[in-house]
Amino acid sequence: RKEVEQDPGPFNVPEGATVAFNCTYSNSASQSFFWYRQDCRKEPKLLMSVYSSGNEDGRFTAQLNRASQYISLLIRDSKLSDSATYLCVVDLSLSGGYNKLIFGAGTRLAVHP
Amino acid sequence: DGGITQSPKYLFRKEGQNVTLSCEQNLNHDAMYWYRQDPGQGLRLIYYSQIVNDFQKGDIAEGYSVSREKKESFPLTVTSAQKNPTAFYLCASSIEGSNQPQHFGDGTRLSIL
Numbered sequence: 001r002k003e004v005e006q007d008p009g010p011f012n013v014p015e016g017a018t019v020a021f022n023c024t025y026s027n028s029a030s031q032s033f034f035w036y037r038q039d040c041r042k043e044p045k046l047l048m049s050v051y052s053s054g055n056e057d058g059r060f061t062a063q064l065n066r067a068s069q070y071i072s073l074l075i076r077d078s079k080l081s082d083s084a085t086y087l088c089v090v091d092l093s094l095s096g097g098y099n100k101l102i103f104g105a106g107t108r109l110a111v112h113p
Numbered sequence: 114d115g116g117i118t119q120s121p122k123y124l125f126r127k128e129g130q131n132v133t134l135s136c137e138q139n140l141n142h143d144a145m146y147w148y149r150q151d152p153g154q155g156l157r158l159i160y161y162s163q164i165v166n167d168f169q170k171g172d173i174a175e176g177y178s179v180s181r182e183k184k185e186s187f188p189l190t191v192t193s194a195q196k197n198p199t200a201f202y203l204c205a206s207s208i209e210g211s212n213q214p215q216h217f218g219d220g221t222r223l224s225i226l
Contacts, residue, residue: 004155032212041215044156047122087155091212101215103148103155 001026004104006088012110021107023071023088032062032091035056035073037084038106044087048075079112085109115140119204119218125226126191126198134189134221142216143209145187149173150201159202160186163209182187191223199224 008024013019025033033050048055050062050071061074071088088104117138126132140146141210148156158171162181173217176195187206191198201222205215
């Protein structure tokens with residue numbers, strides 16, 4: 001089983017749609033969680049951290065379910081510019097203060113007019 | 114502007130040749146990382162460094178070497194022992210400690226001639 005699993009997609013949605021991505025992780029000791037966005041042939045960029053209580057940033061909402069080891073990202077009112085690959089990232093927080101990030105392979109989103 | 118600079122953007126390696134990828138950051142981050150990304154896969158950790166003059170192997174260190182002589186710099190050498198070096202290489206840095214997201218440079222694409 002992969003340490004972080006995501007549906008690879010692609011998710012093809014029209015502008016204005018609401019789309020949700022899911023991610024599961026295998027290590028119950030994981031402490032921190034993030035969503036990154038990666039455009040084609042570019043570097044990943046931090047989209048948002050994911051907090052236990054869930055958090056929202058504009059059109060983006062992240063949820064964490066520790067019991068099920070499951071993270072989600074909801075995008076409302078999709079824009080053409082949201083087209084990208086979304087990476088689910090889990091922090092293993094190893095001893096010595098080093099945070100080892102485990103990256104999912106990503107879910108590709110394509111928003112069309 | 115603070116950030117992480119990787120160079121070159123594109124690099125070609127001849128068989129039997131060692132090549133060095135540069136990574137410089139002016140974010141005053143203690144921790145730095147090197148990842149490799151292959152198409153359709155998540156990022157895989159090659160090496161990481163938490164402080165100057167110290168570094169640790171990641172999950173796929175064979176065929177690679179690093180140094181950390183200065184806080185700002187973490188160059189990666191792809192040696193001739195790395196038989197499949199074609200990939201997108203990403204350097205990242207973070208504030209030391211757990212629960213910290215990592216921030217990426219814009220990457221170097223390495224290909225075999």
